[in-house]
Amino acid sequence: MSDVIISPEMLARYNKPGPRYTSYPTVPAWTGTFGEEEYREALADVSARPDEALSVYVHLPFCAERCTYCGCNATVTRRSEVVDVYLDRVERELDMVTSLLDGKRQVVQLHWGGGTPNFLTEPQMSRLVGLLKQYFTIEDSGEISLEVDPRIGTVEQLAQIRALGFNRISLGVQDINPDVQEAIGRIQPFAQTEELYRACRDLGFASVNLDMVYGLPLQTAETFQDTLTAISDLRPDRIACFSYAHVPWVKPNQKLIDVEKLPDTFTKFSLFRMAIDNLGASGYDWVGMDHFALRDDELAVAARERRLHRNFMGYTTRPALHMLAFGMSSIGELAGRFVQNESHLGRYQKMVDAGQLPVVRGYKLSDDDLLRRSVILHLMCNLELPYDLTTKLFGVDLREALGDDLDRMEAYVEDGFLELLPDRAQVTPLGRFFVRLLAMELDAHLARTSQKIAFSKTV
Ligand code: SF4
Structure with missing residues (x-):
């Protein structure tokens, strides 16, 4: 890729706004007239196809504090009991959804996203795993993954996560530079990340991913080079390098980001080029839009063999035909439909309490x-x-x-x-x-x- 030259003029000409196509049609085409009844129809279709495997996603929105750059659907709390109340609703939702399926279905892919899934205590995680096993049969060879914030993780917690059956893990890093971390409200000493990364390896997770972000305030070629080197030296199986989207009118927490400190468009693009070139030189293949995988990782192999897929959980080599999603704001994809749950915690919980499937929009393709x-x-x-x-x-x-x-x-x-x-x-x-x-x-x-x-x- 290093022989591809893109000038500032070329970037200005072609850097047009557009969807990222994590789905098609994209979310703005979905409609609020798609609701509970339509979701029931979709589940009936899935039920009629009992041999088709499922993926399951659970959204766990809680975080101890809000990072200023955050673009996720997160709820800040210090109170662990809030999670118990939420899990009651997830249990009810699991019960409602699976009662519309014929029998206990096979799951080949399970993912917990957030928020911060490791905000849950060990008993809360055990409870949720127990619930999922009660309602689904999770394949032994399945991909069971979650996202972890190293700032609140411990080696002991990782051991508990592994013992619960998780075999894939993503650690959020973003950037290792202390000034950048200060500017995004996320202080995370690299030694902490490194300790947890090594523990993941010792515990035998089949795949360890590190997530980073480019386009953050105060990132320069020099600081970003340090981050790339530190991350690739650890040799994670996969690295996600996400673009920071500054949209304070959608995410008010981003108003705390000083726009004067953000890299300009061409500098930001140059940071991504650095990731492609440097990670490429360190043995990683560029996969999809913003992922990198060690050359012998199955994701890199699938990309080379042109059989890569993606869904809302990310890139995968094992596409399940249907993805059921649970929890506030989660997005499911099943039987030719997209389905999205209510994004407001209180309203999500009220809908579930009223015995409603908490769907607020969707789309039938x-x-x-x-x-x-x-x-x-x-x-x-x-x-x-x-x-x-x-x-x-x-x-x-x-x-x-x-x-x-x-x-x-x-x-x-x-x-x-x-x-x-x-x-x-x-x-x-x-x-x-x-x-x-x-x-x-x-x-x-x-x-x-x-x-x-x-x-x-x-x-
Ligand atoms: S970036 Fe992650 S940890 Fe920070 S507030 Fe958002 S979801 Fe929580």
Whole structure:
């Protein structure tokens, strides 16, 4: 990638706002008229397909304090008993949802996200694992993962997490520089991260991931180089390098970030280039938009073999057909529908108390949506469009299905973003930086949804 030159002018020209396509259609296309009844229909469809494996996501929103850069759906509290009250509702939700499924279903992927899942005490974690095992059969070989904040983690807690059956773990690092940490309200000495990382290795987690963020206040090429080196020296299996999105009108906590200290667009982009080049030189492959994996990690192998998938939990090699999601603000994807729960803690709990499935919006994909979703996700994950992709999946010729949209995408050949080969359209190394522009040409909802939300840019 180091031979790809992107000038400030080129970045200014192509760094257009657009969706990240973690889903298609994207969230702004979903509607509030999709509610409990529609979710029940979706669950009935899943129930009618008993052999199809499930993924399960649980959102655990609690954090001890709010980091100023935070873009997550988090609830700050110091009171552990608040979690017990929440888990009562998650239990009720599990009961309501699984009562609509025929029998105890197999789960191949389980993920706890947040918030801070390790804000839970050991008895609370044990309770939740027990509940999940009561309502589902979790495959022994399944991916059982959670996100951990090293600032409140201990080696003892990690041992408890491992003993509960978790085999994958993500530690949040963001940046190791003390000034950057001060500027984002997240003080986390590197020694603490390192101690927990080494404990994860000793405890035998099959996969240890570290999360970092670029575009934070006071990050410079020098500080970011230190962070990259420190992180890659630990040799985690995977590294996520997320772009910081400064949206204080959506996330008021970000008003505490001094905008004067944020890197400008080109500097921010240069930081990401550093991650690609430096991690590449350290043995990591760039996977998807913002992930890196050791070259022999299954994610890197899947990306090379062009069979990478993604869902709301992130990139995966094991796509389950249905993902059920529990807890406030969680997003499920099942039987051709997206389903999102209420994002406000109090309202989520009230809905569950009233015996309601706490769904507030969702979307049922049409045949055209399903086809475009496959095409866009394959393009975003695997950087190509095989001409027989839709014929294999839907029995419809790609050109017939997408017609003019495909022609518009091909206009990027001249810009050097796309190469037309005999069997496929291939995203070039340059085009990879702007692959969202190609996907946007295939998005049938974009004209409508782009008025509903200010999308993020490439950087
Ligand atoms: S960044 Fe993470 S730990 Fe910090 S407030 Fe947000 S969810 Fe909590």
